[in-house]
Amino acid sequence: MGGILIAGLIVGGTGLIIGVLLGVAGKFFSVEIDEKEAKVREVLPGNNCGGCGFAGCDDYAKAVASGKAEPNACPVGGAKVAEEIGKILGIEVSVTKNVAYIKCSGDCNVAPDKYEYHGSKSCIDAANVTGAGPKKCAYGCMGLGSCANVCEFGAISIVDGIAKIDPDKCVACGKCTKVCPKKLIEIIPYDAKYRVSCSNKDKGKEVKAVCSVGCIGCGLCAKNCKFDAIVIEDNVAKIDYSKCKNCGLCASKCPVKIIK
Helix, strand or coil, rough: HHHHHHHHHHHHHHHHHHHHHHHHHHHHHHCCCCHHHHHHHHHCCCCCCCCCCCCCHHHHHHHCCCEEEEECCCCCCHHHHHHHHHHHHCCCCCCCEEEEEECCCCCCCCCCCCCCCCCCCHHHHHHHHHHHCCCCCCCCCCCCCCHHHHHHCEEEEEEEEEEEEECCCCCCCCCCHCCCCCCCCCEEEEECCCEEECCCCCCCHHHHHHCCCCCCCCHHHHCCCCCCCEECCCCCEEECCCCCCCCCCCHHHCCCCCCC
16 A cells, blocks of 8 residues: 555656646747737738738738838738738838739730640640740730639639739739749739730831730830830830829820720
8 A cells, every 4th residue: 555655656746847847848948929920910811822022921920020021011911901910010001002914915816826725724834835835926925824723812814815814803912923934914003094015025017927916116105204104125115103193195105005
């Protein structure tokens, strides 16, 4: 009987010592949780899309709490989440809504194919196999839907052989911009009224041979812009939205009406 009692005391004492050691170790090795970081993470949507520039919502929340990231960088949460983060940080936060835009108007009605493609329904695969894809325009959208496949918000669809973005569904997360092998998609301000819908870098005559509505790089838009908001780079017009006043003069002067 005495042996059982002694064994019980030994086991109990050992357990007590282990418990004390674990408690001390827990306090010693514990990671202090930033209260602001936890609150910011709580209001984030959890999509982990990377549109904020960080690997996921956890990394973004940590960066915001430490002052290393802007509180209005979450494209999915938009103004609502930015406002909540502002309350947590005790600051006022403003948000400018952005949207993805596909710089191509070369659908099957105006930009013919040079051959019939029967390969993988992926722009990435087609580019790897064929180089520029089946269209005569080497710079145009192939319309195989790699961008649509990665869009979590149903904002991209394929219409008449090219991708189209619904600006009211798009949150400008940027996933589509990363998968497009021809880099046709850019993020622009939602309220930008005028956009150059072409990326062809060839000269006028060569452009017209592969797409009847392509930018011919004539420069009339740039010459007539009163705000220096348009330049011609690589034979195609580009708009600087930080300067653009949405006056529409560029669109009215464009002979091929590619500024829409």
